[in-house]
Amino acid sequence: MDLRAVFAPIPTPFDRDQQLDLGRLGAACARWAASPLGGLVVLGSTGEAALLDDDDADRVIAFTRDRWPAGRPFIVGTGRESTTATIRATRRAAALGADAVLVRTPGFYKAQMTADAFVRHYTAVADDAAVPVLLYNFTAVTGVNLPPAAVSKLSSHPNIVGVKESSGDIAQMTDLVAGTPDDFSVLAGSATTFYASLCVGATGGILALACVLPDACVRLFELTRSGQHAQAAALQHRLVPVAKLVGTLHGVPGLKAALQLTGCDAGLPRSPLAPVSEAAMASLREALVSFEEVALV
Amino acid sequence: MDLRAVFAPIPTPFDRDQQLDLGRLGAACARWAASPLGGLVVLGSTGEAALLDDDDADRVIAFTRDRWPAGRPFIVGTGRESTTATIRATRRAAALGADAVLVRTPGFYKAQMTADAFVRHYTAVADDAAVPVLLYNFTAVTGVNLPPAAVSKLSSHPNIVGVKESSGDIAQMTDLVAGTPDDFSVLAGSATTFYASLCVGATGGILALACVLPDACVRLFELTRSGQHAQAAALQHRLVPVAKLVGTLHGVPGLKAALQLTGCDAGLPRSPLAPVSEAAMASLREALVSFEEVALV
Amino acid sequence: MDLRAVFAPIPTPFDRDQQLDLGRLGAACARWAASPLGGLVVLGSTGEAALLDDDDADRVIAFTRDRWPAGRPFIVGTGRESTTATIRATRRAAALGADAVLVRTPGFYKAQMTADAFVRHYTAVADDAAVPVLLYNFTAVTGVNLPPAAVSKLSSHPNIVGVKESSGDIAQMTDLVAGTPDDFSVLAGSATTFYASLCVGATGGILALACVLPDACVRLFELTRSGQHAQAAALQHRLVPVAKLVGTLHGVPGLKAALQLTGCDAGLPRSPLAPVSEAAMASLREALVSFEEVALV
């Protein structure tokens, strides 16, 4: 399984009644399959996994697995707050065809989430998992940080194959690369610093932006890998405005709005998330037009 | 239903296999029922609700409801990240005998959790709920703040009867009291500032400390209500060291350890939580001995 | 010297050329001298001390000392980033007639400002000072916290007589009171939590709000001291809106604007501070009108 690639962490479409909308999901999957994306992640933060119950989650996994070409990695987010719930979700994902699982840190009991607690949690999950495990650190959402020293320790586990780091903190990214073996995947989760992450040794990315602009994200990856740094840096600069709008600024609703503008209907967000305002929609349209490489509907 | 009282947000006991331990829960309930506590909260943050699945949660509700005297409020935590999941959990809790529900704010998608999002979320939950709803703000855990202006707006909903504020921020507590009707309950969630909260108008408290020291917490409440401020302030000062250890410092594992020291076996925490260290246990023992009013085993 | 009182930390007036405006300072002093204020603080944060050079500072001290009645404490802010500069400023203040000095923590080299560093710094300052020293913790401005354990240690120094705590954190205020001798002054610096601070044992306050509403601030203090808690809590609630506007929200420019509205011309702020906007001025006017007890010009 080649994780040296750009992955799209896809959103989960809902209809006007807040129900799963598998029809829209199918159409969107066809589009991503036709793109140069290295692989797909379902049920990540971008997939509103925190807003789904287990039955919905299983339906999303099974449905998407069927529509995604074998040979390109299909990764499923299975992080839960408790270790046992994470293990159970990982078992179901493996049974439904996941090639690997992406496990975000628990974060509810922040003061108790020490490096030791993370090592115990991930070791238990990886010991049980039938597929490879990717660690996942997303401090802005969880309020806790998975320290590079803990990742370094966990990287020697035979069933832990990589980490997704979403902070955009390049010093920490540098530490992750330095503290793990060469065949351990370090995947960037922040599109605004994707090029810099690759420079310091990240091996790929899982980028919400790649749902909207898969060709450009893959091109940025390839330019950097082939040493065309000037072109890579220039492309990164051009991608930043869109990356911000579908990232920190408008989050999942911003991503769904941007997809809609490009003709890919990813449905509505689930409450308490709500569709973006008219003003946000206008700024998304403007940023996409300025980027020039994508046709709007 | 009288919410002008001190409530204990009880922990959920687990056995050595990480399973629910209803036997231990039953014994502990008998102890709390024999105390002067005004009421009980199950499945709050202290109840490790974030680490339970729905079946476990239902078992805890039904089991505890049976063992708690009618006439003293029995409150169930039903907050989930999605609005629909919160509504479903609230329905189950009401069906199982909850007198009211305590609904913590969603907090995963922090940047999108605006005052408007909170108002929509809580309005939908309260519109559907068969029992009264208490709002719940716990910034240290959720990473978001429920602004007093949103609470003020929600306080006019006929089915929203109060708020639990756990920040210990007395300026915000003052704003909550000032911005809500006199019959709206404002319950303190931080034991280190319980007396000050009552001074500025809080109507009661839901305090982890009250699981360990129910008599002292109720006495602090009564001293303040009857205007014996000097004695109340002195008691608050004496309670602070224990309150810190079972609060921020050692959290749920600290609370379970303190209960064990006082002869009330509340079982083990569920992973990724782990029992406290020997050093923490020693500091808990010392603080309880210094408080003098409780017999240790 | 009686520090069980309400002090006004007065602003420093500047004219349109950014120069010290002693004329306006004199008129304002007459007004404060005619009020029931327990004492005056010059060259605190509110006094824009950080924007003054030493010559200006000396002129402010000498001028105000002359206009302030002996017998009511006259306190001078002398905190600097280096220990030697703080000692020199303290010597000058003592020579110019200060009854005590208020020394905010250094905060530039945040990572190095440990409890030990604070103890060394304040001990050196107090050893040299010819007048009593008050510690001063203002985390929102300095970015560092003076821990209660350090204050406790310093409270045994014969020349350190108290602390001003401006965080509004009532748990920390409680710790300060519990950790220091009964004759050690613990002065609140946050007007929105002044009543709660007094409840948990603060012995007085140094409040920017007291520059604008000295009578009301002193009344709140006296009501609490005489055990009239209901009236005190009610007055605190009414003071909050004005306190916020001249505190966190609009800072020193807000305070100068509020003074101007009440007929006390405290001049302009010094750049980079700038006068408040028209909108801020309108909200200040509205809050003062709502408070009802003060005549506007």
Place this chain on the structure above:
Amino acid sequence: MDLRAVFAPIPTPFDRDQQLDLGRLGAACARWAASPLGGLVVLGSTGEAALLDDDDADRVIAFTRDRWPAGRPFIVGTGRESTTATIRATRRAAALGADAVLVRTPGFYKAQMTADAFVRHYTAVADDAAVPVLLYNFTAVTGVNLPPAAVSKLSSHPNIVGVKESSGDIAQMTDLVAGTPDDFSVLAGSATTFYASLCVGATGGILALACVLPDACVRLFELTRSGQHAQAAALQHRLVPVAKLVGTLHGVPGLKAALQLTGCDAGLPRSPLAPVSEAAMASLREALVSFEEVALV
């Protein structure tokens, strides 16, 4: 003046009596002059400028200017909290031979330090300055952030020639490069992310690490400029451990200790700063030994 270079922000030596130690400063300057450093910065954060009075500052400027070769930029830190004090310090520095000044943001009155306030402040300083002005953003120390939009606006001022950004936030660095003209200097202030900063377009660096390891820092700069990315990334990884110890972890005292270990006596820090502990000294020694390229005494 060529700012496309690596600059050392040199420390200010003090003797055992806390006095300026110009003898030690002279010896150290000779060492830096013999290195490939592009230029020198005196009286920055690393120079303990916040702990010096104006007379000391002037002596440091004059003394160092004399010992630093013309033709290699000599930059002086002149940031103060007030606009007028900053202007006065800038005049003195220019008169004493500064080639440019580095002006950190004021930060005491945080809530009032809006983008507009920064634009007004820097415009006033640059309008008056006889030498070019560099903006300086160091959020970890000042507690305020100079937003890229403000830098973009200020970059059109004919006398503002660059910015030093010390946050290590590569997304912000990218924004600074994108929002300013090509001939505007964007200088990195964080050594742990120096290579990544150069990748996204930074034009050079002002690095405390460059005081200790000038050759290696200049080599990292040249490797990146000449497109030897693999070697540059590898060198960056090797530099991180030392960079952390003389940066965030031990600050100015750490830098002085590291210099001492390499045979360059930069004296003692001034109180409230204190020399590093034995344990810190040992970790510095170990990191320098591991780096291999520097001889220890």
